[in-house]
Amino acid sequence: MHLSDIIRAPKVVLHDHLDGGLRPATIIELARECGYDALPTTDPAALAVWFRDAADSGSLERYLETFAHTCAVMQTRQALERVAAECAEDLAADGVVYAEVRYAPEQHQERGLTLDEVVDAVNAGFREGERRADGRITVRALLTGMRHTDRSLEIAELTVAHRDRGVAGFDIAGGEIGNPPARHLPAFRHLKQHNCHFTIHAGEAAGAESIHEAVQVCGAERIGHGVRITEDITVHDDGTATLGRLAAYVRDNRIALEVCPTSNLQTGAAKDYATHPLDLLRRLGFRVTLNTDNRLVSGTTMSEEFRHVAEAFGYGLAEFEELTLSAAKATFLSLPERQRLIEDVIVPGYAALRAEAGDPRVA
Template sequence: MHLSDNPAAQPVADWIRRAPKAVLHDHLDGGLRPATIVELARACGYEGLPTEDPAALAVWFRDAADSGSLERYLETFAHTCAVMQTREALERIAAECAEDLAADGVVYAEVRYAPEQHLERGLTLDEVVDAVNAGFREGERRTGGKITVRALLTGMRHTDRSLEIAELTVAHRDRGVAGFDIAGGEIGNPPARHLPAFQHLKRSNCHFTIHAGEAVGAESIHEAVQICGAERVGHGVRITDDITVHEDGTADLGHLASYLRDNRIALEVCPTSNLQTGAAKDYASHPIDLLRRLGFGVTLNTDNRLVSGTTMSEEFQHMVDAFGYGPEVFEQFTTAAVEAAFLPLPERRRIIDELVRPGYAAL
């Protein structure tokens, strides 16, 4: 979301705005500028918006998502996907995404979307991917190279096109696509249902992450990691089901939790989104602090900037308010995210050495 488009945005400390950030879990169709949605809806004749006032629309998305239900949260995407059906719209939205993230201090981003959701006006899967990639390159150009953006192609859990999208990922991986993901309603749609897609990716030496441990417990994370072979876990906060915390503050990790921690399988944690979908009650009791203190590979993310009414800076501020974090903790989160990025090692090292460390040293 454009930083000025969210009327409910909380005050954020200046040093947080300036801090280098990396986001691994950000949905393209969940981060549009409200004004862009209104303009594109008018252009394509979409009449389903609840309001054509951009400020009111931003509030509507946030309120609609504050239901405590993942299923209700996902319903909001019908409006954004409706205006993302042409090459021009996809290029514009991707370019604005890169601009908005860079304006918020993000130096590296992996932005995910489901190509199969953008075919209603005749685009092919390849044309969708080409359009989004072109938009990201344009956004990088507009920011003067302040940000590097890579795409993750998402298969939907409730459809049968995951293998096709995995093949698409492999075909485009040297042209701006960094990896693969599955998303959508977790309940009743276990990750192993898409095992052929993950097997194809592994045979092709292609990266992938899996949404797991958000609406379903540790068993979903186990299936994603041990059966399907996920390199990272989207959300993953329900790993706490396999952790016993004692009254004295000590904790015992189960075998799955130990495996994730010891093998540095990154968790793509999205605090505000977790509150909206009922995965956590409030920021102060969110498990991110417990997981960080126990040594998990925690990364901090937005999930959906429009739908959750958030930015990376606001996620940082929430963590400051809840846990008193300072720059050193956010440097850890940011470094962990870059280290877990689906990028070649030299590129990860460059981002850390040239952007992350100097940026935090300047704070």
């Protein structure tokens, strides 16, 4: 399929970082406005290349260093509203119909904003972006606690306070090595006590033990990345596979994996698209979802991620719809909202594309 055709396919993204998806020109303009003079270049095209090249290190830690520049220009209400609105616009232009976009409120307080003010500004931006996109997209926020700080409980409380005002759930992110998710158990307990959704980054830089801790100790409903679950899977010479207890639990309990292929290649979690574990996990029945992670830093879009897996595994509309439905079922929306998203948007959208392509499965 051509990229232009892929763009038209309805998509759902569950793992997209707000501070990793800014427009290069916006970064430059905001840096000029706030007096930030540490950008490596003020040419938008060159800046986009710089971010991608800087992240192509094979190290999660080096990958995360690039965010110092984006966070530096996201410290006022006006900047946060602009970035969030443009995020919604850009996703909608790429055919995304529903997105859960995550960010860490604690990283946007350098100029005096309170946590509540940060959340209100981002939510206002998302609503403006939805309006500009003529309602073609719905965006919800995931509030992220950072693994290396001690503010996760505070962010969990913030999540509960704003969950009926545009916030869908909670996330924990940052360097995995040396920062196990169980360190933040008070935050996860608070979320559970208030029946609030959360996902956990795990199984990217750290191995299957990180996923086990996120699921069995912390109670994660979804796993950010999770590709190293393959460490608990044995693939035999005849192509069959044996799942270990953890892998079987994750699969059987429909714990969604928020897979981000291009990002995985950049951080060393996968070697290349052709050998990325996404296809194996999908064929084994895991609830696999396809995601961008960081559109600027990874130089990608949802449509580009679909194109990569199409080229690597021969995927077409059927697999695209399967991945999209898996993501829709794993959203932190209410059941009626998920049903409307699936029945009124995704299924009709793919049916129209199949009819246009002359697919015989179309009634």
